[in-house]
Amino acid sequence: MPQLVERRMLKKNVKMHGGEGKFGDQGYLDHMPRLFDKVEDIETKGVNIGHWNYGQHSYREENGRILLEDGHPLICYHYSGFRIVSKDEMQQIHEKGRNDLPFFQEAYRQVLRHVIESVEQVDPLFNGYAKREEDDA
Structure with a gap:
């Protein structure tokens, strides 16, 4: 249930403020592994x-x-x-x-x-x- 609440909050608060780390996917992607099962950070060298x-x-x-x-x-x-x-x-x-x-x-x-x-x-x-x-x- 906490994930669902966080997802709703994330969806509601998506902004386009580059200086706040919230432009498009920036900043929000950091939260995805915690909010969604089977989502992981890419740790492969040569990416990102x-x-x-x-x-x-x-x-x-x-x-x-x-x-x-x-x-x-x-x-x-x-x-x-x-x-x-x-x-x-x-x-x-x-x-x-x-x-x-x-x-x-x-x-x-x-x-x-x-x-x-x-x-x-x-x-x-x-x-x-x-x-x-x-x-x-």
Whole structure:
């Protein structure tokens, strides 16, 4: 019964306040293993790496794979805060001042350019880009 009460409270109090750790799934996911049977945290190395914690690791490329300092593969990286304003321009929205982004961020941009080129082959008039951040003001 306590889980049901907590679930209802969680559902009622979901907010979009990034500074409080309650934006989307952020913060709330921490409670899921306690609230739901058979839900566990992912503890696999190489998962749950993103702009908030990439600096805790060092990376290298080997045989086309990105490896962590201990040799475990990077399985997924949480890309967040990119605004694609053209095929050749992608704005970093989060942590704009950082100049120590992992080397594979540029590889991600190259993949996005390739995907856009593929879309343009199907739809030469494609213009599904976001506005520049300064255009939002």
